[in-house]
Amino acid sequence: MEATPQTAVFISGPTRGQRRLKLVNFEIQENHISHETQGLSDKHLVVRRGKPFKVTLLFYGRMWNPKSECLTLQVLLGEMSAKMLVHFSDKWSDPHSWSARIYPGNMGHGVVTIHVCAPVLSSVARYQLLVHIAGAHERSSYVAGTFVLLCNPWLKEDPVYMPLDAQRQEYVKSDYGVIYMGTDVNFSQRPWSFGQYEPGVLEACLQLLQVSPQHLSNSHKDYILRADPAYLSRIICAMVNSSDDMGLVEGRWKGNYKDGVKPTEWCGSADILHRWMASKGNPVRYGQCWVFASVLCTVMRVLGIPSRVVTVFNAAHDGDGNLITEEFYSSTGERLGLSKDSVWNFHVWVECWMRRSDIGAGFNGWQVVDPTPQEKSAGIYRCGPCPVVAIQRRCLDTPYDTAFVYASVDADVVRMIVRSGKVVGKKVDTKWVGRLIFTKSIGLDVPEDLTDSYKRKKKDQTHRVGDSVRRASRSVVPFPTEEVCRSSRSAMSRSSIEVCRLARSDVPCPTEEGASSLDVTLTVAGEPTVGKSINLTVTHTNPTNSTRLLREHLNAQLKEFNSSPGKSLWESHQDVCIQPFEDLTRHHSIPPSKYEPFLAGDDILKVAVIIKDLKTKERVLAIQEFNLSSPKINIQVEGGDSIQVKKEHTATVSYANELNKMLNGALLTVEGYGLLQGKQEARLTILHPDEKIEKKVTIMASTPGTKLLSASFSHSSSPSVVSRSFHKVSVTT
Structure with a gap:
């Protein structure tokens, strides 16, 4: 980055022209390296509070005379103002005040370099810098320019200091x-x-x-x-x-x-x-x-x-x-x-x-x-x-x-x-x-x-659970019926919800550790993927010495990640007989035809199993929630994932149809902010099983840093199902 001197704007003083401040050089490159602000701006000097930065003044005509004239810097922020008398020193004064100094040897041939330091508790903002020169018979003032002041996690005295x-x-x-x-x-x-x-x-x-x-x-x-x-x-x-x-x-x-x-x-x-x-x-x-x-x-x-x-x-x-x-x-x-x-x-x-x-x-x-x-x-x-x-x-x-x-x-x-x-x-x-x-x-x-x-480990679960039960079970009114709840849940008013919350019940409230004589667990096999069957395992445990007849209800719903329940898309209801002290494992499968019509993209599935003992009427519940993964899009950058600024590179993006069906209207879209101009697309009328759709794009970065290529795949067979992938590209100078 090149330093960008600014012309000093003359704002007050005599017009005899004996001395004039011509340029102010904010030494951007050197200051940005010193202040760990490289790349944040190529327009403004960006520095951190509590650490000195350099400003060089270039005069033409008569030079500032430190023996007979005072050189003062002034910073402005809204109605706030602070003035710093520039002096020769190799020591800093109060770290809580603005200060400016000149090191020995930093002055000569019409040039003076000043080191300015903002207080460690300065406000984060863009400041204006003024230069004032005052002698016995001549005073002049100049607008030097602006600079941005940030917090300083490298400085121990700063409240955001981070040691490593x-x-x-x-x-x-x-x-x-x-x-x-x-x-x-x-x-x-x-x-x-x-x-x-x-x-x-x-x-x-x-x-x-x-x-x-x-x-x-x-x-x-x-x-x-x-x-x-x-x-x-x-x-x-x-x-x-x-x-x-x-x-x-x-x-x-x-x-x-x-x-x-x-x-x-x-x-x-x-x-x-x-x-x-x-x-x-x-x-x-x-x-x-x-x-x-x-x-x-x-x-x-x-x-x-x-x-x-x-x-x-x-x-x-x-x-x-x-x-x-x-x-x-x-x-x-x-x-x-x-x-x-x-x-x-x-x-x-x-x-x-x-x-x-x-x-x-x-x-x-x-x-x-x-x-x-x-x-x-x-x-x-x-x-x-x-x-x-x-x-x-x-x-x-x-x-x-x-x-x-x-x-x-x-x-x-x-x-x-x-x-x-x-x-x-x-x-x-x-x-x-x-x-x-x-x-x-x-x-x-x-x-x-x-x-x-x-989270600390919960040492006193009994006390904690007891409090929760009492708070959840306070009630004076009954629930509406299950049918009413189901039909009106999307439009239920807050008062109705409160009625539901305050239901009285004398049903025992077992915790995770279990006071129940029934136990059920629900697990999902593998990674559930869109287009494939979802395999579930339900395990019933009978810790008693009696044979028990159970009724097993399973229900699957799509849900928003923020917990809003969706419609039921699959159910299973069966009676199960379990022997004394037996662990009984049952397998269930949800085919794609049951859930794909409901998908909206980036979906989460909630499955619940409720077991009822047909003799004692006891019920227990287990739930499992998981996201449905989309098939992956492959993104490869020729020559590796590290590229150079302003050099062209080729990226290949592809999607393979791993499903056992044709996909109509296949669309592969590639984007990359800072790497590509706009979107680039590839289309196929039909994408057969085991067939691949591919798009080659030319990428080029204008600035260093980390960029992302993103790709999406969709098809008209299930227009709401969209696969997305992202790929990191490191850009170096």
């Missing part, structure tokens, strides 16, 4: 991440390009701060508070979603996406930020949790706050704040939508690293910041920063939103079986929520398990 270089490389400088999705049974991973080095991304991140409600209502106060990373994360968290402001992304979780981009089609943040800037603040359509979180991670890294994207599998949304979630099932295993609580198969948020001076050193470290608009925090859709250690220690009053985040990873689930307006079976599951919590490992594309950092 490997961590800083991964959580600040890396422009590539992996998002974990699906279920804890068979999760998938999706690469994401954070894109902080793409042109215009830095400017978009700064613009988010400038159009926040806090800045628009009181810019002076906002500028002052921007020194605090907790404040910054809270502002940006709200601005990433568009629910309350001129935010980045509009969310949509079901229905039609034709007036925007389907959330599953995004693979990077830069495109979203560019679209938002081009639209002058109109939200980009559409996002879901992983999109919100990934964009937030990009902005935080740009601002200098170490951040990582985290996935919680089986994340509870505690709608009523009682730290439990309730689920209702029909007596034949169909999930009923009668609760405002939900358990998402996966939910994605961000952890940001910082010291929390507002609440004490005991809560330093990783903080949960969740931009997905679920619940309001202080009247705005945002969540956090919430210390991870506060969640683990169950300090639920800790700012911000700790109780809500705690329930997301550690709530109990109470599952109730409903028949004819009564609860006929009940079970508390203390381990379902927050089963796995993943983030990308440092330097590797494999998951790091964070579960233990959020």
